[in-house]
Amino acid sequence: MTSDLPHFTVASNLREQIEQWAQELGFQQLGITDVDLGEHEQRLQQWLQQGYHGEMGYMADHGNMRSRPDELQPGSIRVISLRMDYLAPEIELTSQLQNKNNAYISRYALGRDYHKLIRKRLTQLGKKIQQAIEAVNQQQDISYRAFVDSAPLLERALANKAGLGWIGKNTMLINRKAGSYFFLGEILTDLPLPTDDSYQKEHCGRCTSCLDICPTQAFVGPHVLDARKCISYLTIELDGPIPMELRKGIGNRIFGCDDCQIGCPWNRFSKTTAEQDFSPRHQLDKATLLELFAWDEATFLKRTEGMPIRRTGFENWQRNIAVALGNAPTSLEVVDALEKARSTSTELVRQHIDWALQQHQK
Ligand code: SF4
Ligand code: SF4
Known part of the structure; x- marks a missing residue:
């Protein structure tokens, strides 16, 4: 000190x-x-x-x-x-991600x-x-x-x-x-408090789990992230079309991604919070892609009021779900929902719906 x-x-x-x-x-x-x-x-x-x-x-x-x-x-x-x-x-981290009909929203945003x-x-x-x-x-x-x-x-x-x-x-x-x-x-x-000045050294050792697990290979190397490939960036920050080559990797993640944290062994020691405000709203930790794709703009604005999800905007929200539906198992319900939404969607969302429909024709 x-x-x-x-x-x-x-x-x-x-x-x-x-x-x-x-x-x-x-x-x-x-x-x-x-x-x-x-x-x-x-x-x-x-x-x-x-x-x-x-x-x-x-x-x-x-x-x-x-x-x-x-x-x-x-x-x-x-x-x-x-x-x-x-x-x-109450959040279950992996089951929502594993069921490809379900919508995965980053844990911090629920x-x-x-x-x-x-x-x-x-x-x-x-x-x-x-x-x-x-x-x-x-x-x-x-x-x-x-x-x-x-x-x-x-x-x-x-x-x-x-x-x-x-x-x-x-x-x-x-x-x-x-x-x-x-x-x-x-x-x-400006208060001259005594400092801790204890730069913590890295305890990653030889582990590379986070780098290996990343679904879009967004890490250039240890400690270097190409945000342009990161699902958090693609689903939250990016306006406009999501690059084709990255859509498959997005899987069912419709707002953010936690994979490089889920894969980190140090998160065995993570603690839960007692803050009620951080509890999931509207059961968004358990929602299906089809349920969320059926929301109109008014429902989106109402249900996401006061939540971080609001930030992405309705058009990007629909764009993200369309991509996730393209990655979902092929079923009549999925194809129907995509076709039905096509005529009322914006040009941007329609482009992603067309991509999604193509995935189900293969
Ligand atoms: S948040 Fe997801 S996409 Fe982004 S670097 Fe981590 S694992 Fe990769
Ligand atoms: S998964 Fe965790 S411990 Fe392993 S390299 Fe990545 S950050 Fe370090």
């Missing part, structure tokens, strides 16, 4: 207090680090230069700000990195949108820290700002530096005691 000279008087047990408040607010762990991410900055630049971010222009838009939190929030010298488990206890919940809790934590500082510093203010799953920050690199885990070959943050099914959030502050 290092200790800087604070311009604030900081109670000696402030760190313990912060941990206790964080736990009360539903976080499982936190770590504190400074804002220097030099090594990661270089890797990010190389990744962007290769074009692996595809159409996710926002990843390049922020320039060096992503690896320099003090440019994002001027005056910041510390990052409090926190994690919150999201796996709802409940309420986590951004609001986590940002609110982070802000509450920041407020508590501020009040504690004010109490011993004649009302002197600290500055703090909360981030969650935020494009302008290299969250996993910060969490790694803060000691919450290592960045696995699958590019996820992995924790020895909790696997990788958790959300990350950060508080950037």
Whole structure:
């Protein structure tokens, strides 16, 4: 642990207090680090230069700000990195994926949108820290700002530096005691808290499960993901047609993909959450492709209100399900549903329906 000279008087047990408040607010762990991410900055630049971010222009838009939190929030010298488990206890991970008539939605997206919940809790934590500082510093203010799953920050690199885990070959943050099914959030502050500075070394060893299991072979190598081939990108971020050569690999995954986490042995240690908000809504963890393909736009908007799924939009939702139906076992019901939807669909969805129908003629 290092200790800087604070311009604030900081109670000696402030760190313990912060941990206790964080736990009360539903976080499982936190770590504190400074804002220097030099090594990661270089890797990010190389990744962007290769074009692996595809159409996710926002990843390049922020320039060096992503690896320099003090440019994002001027005056910041510390990052409090926190994690919150999201796996709802009732979720069965593999059976939904294995039944090709069922729709697979990434585990993190089945409940309420986590951004609001986590940002609110982070802000509450920041407020508590501020009040504690004010109490011993004649009302002197600290500055703090909360981030969650935020494009302008290299969250996993910060969490790694803060000691919450290592960045696995699958590019996820992995924790020895909790696997990788958790959300990350950060508080950037000018409060000179002691840092943990314990870059966690990698514990992947010789394992390559995640690289081998990826259905679209999206990994260029360990730690390097070509997002343009990743099912999460294809089903969530990409607007327009899904490249033909990747459609088969998508299988029945209609929003995101968890395979490189399901295949990770460290997820034997993942913990379930007690947060009701992360429980699946509308039984989307058990839905069939045909049920979801029958939704009209009004139903989509109503059922996905307040959920991450809303983000992909109705047209892309239908496009994704059409691809998954092309990969489903051939049956009269599947072919009927595709043919019926064809006349009322947009041009984009129709192209994917035609592809799906071709799969059932083979
Ligand atoms: S999320 Fe799925 S498609 Fe993307 S890298 Fe992991 S296994 Fe591959
Ligand atoms: S699957 Fe194996 S190689 Fe991949 S992140 Fe997990 S431990 Fe590392």
